[in-house]
Amino acid sequence: MTTRLNRERVLRAAVALADESGIDSLSMRRLAQELDVVPMALYKHVANKEQLLDGMLDSVVGEIDPPEPGPDWRHVVRRRILSARQVLLRHRWAYRVIESRTAPTPAVLGYLDSMIGVFRDGGFSADLTHHVMHAMGSRLLGFSQELFDDSKAGAGSAGPPDPAVASALAKRYPRIAELAAAAAHDGGSVVGGGCDDQFEFEFALDLLLDGFERLRERGWTSAR
Amino acid sequence: MTTRLNRERVLRAAVALADESGIDSLSMRRLAQELDVVPMALYKHVANKEQLLDGMLDSVVGEIDPPEPGPDWRHVVRRRILSARQVLLRHRWAYRVIESRTAPTPAVLGYLDSMIGVFRDGGFSADLTHHVMHAMGSRLLGFSQELFDDSKAGAGSAGPPDPAVASALAKRYPRIAELAAAAAHDGGSVVGGGCDDQFEFEFALDLLLDGFERLRERGWTSAR
């Protein structure tokens, strides 16, 4: 005789299932099976699949460290965003769910609210903070979508998968090939697989934060 | 008696269907119905749904203006990205498809290759260009994902939907309320609905381009 079902247990199982098997494997039916219950039993604890995903998302956002207050807004923001990034890396399905949501969940709103607070307390006008938040977009939650996903590209411990294919690609896309070669020289190993995601994320993040600080210093206004 | 089916006709119908009814309405069965054909007829012209989406994406990317060469890399990049943005606004489903793709399609590769060329010809090292491309991410194709979608939020011609709800939200998320109020003052109209997407996009784009130029001038290297 198993414990009674409740919302908590449903959400926990859903997160675990998504962590293990990916978000595509998360169906109401599969989740019910995981909980040794008939599909319709779930609907007493969660209105529908959308609400299930909202709940999962709130639980993930709840894992992000609260902001550690400090005199340097830049440091506080940077630290918290990198913490969010760690959380999102633990739950690789989460960013897809965030993107698919039509309205922000309470936890996301709370996160954004406190992030706005850091900028405002750091001397940013409401106007500038508004545009800054937009400019950050999903980066606020620690992710940014790339156009190619390195994780799948030419990874593996061996060299380039097929020299013939590689050289054909290089002929057709010479500029990409040049970049891939440059990336392989320092640090990286394989074409396309030689990117350090953490480095790229921080590069863009710091570029933006630097830009924000410059605008703040000069008292920038949108003046619309 | 209708014209014979072919890949071209299938892709065109798929794009039209997604434009009209949204990407969620695009099923193989529904598309077949639109073409007055049995579902399985599609599979002679397209291997599966994944390949259908790839084809649709390539057709959309093909609508983006080629780069208009010029002496100023910044202007060339900016112009082309804003053109891409217009295309993506015409096909609002496209960004979701891009995000869902596991490997870049030929058209996207070609687009990226030529974009890299603009930076390289503008005096950027391969190293810097590499990081710059990562920092741009999906913004290269004219979109960026926001955490809240203004299009759905509190839009409409009337004022805030419900004052009681609005003030409860303001109490719970005071910083967000402050920003919304500030946004409503200049230009915007309603809480959450007062954001000018085009302005926000260009704000972030220019901030990044400025940052890139500064790094280029000082001969920045990742020095890994």
Place this chain on the structure above:
DNA sequence: ACCTGAACACCGTTCAAGT
């Protein structure tokens, strides 16, 4: 060479019924 029909293994969700 191209299109069809029937079938398989899935979905989310409703509704009426059980305990």
Place this chain on the structure above:
DNA sequence: ACCTGAACACCGTTCAAGT
């Protein structure tokens, strides 16, 4: 109050068959 069973209206895709 909570769980169940059967059903509905969908999916993408296979396989063998038609023309």
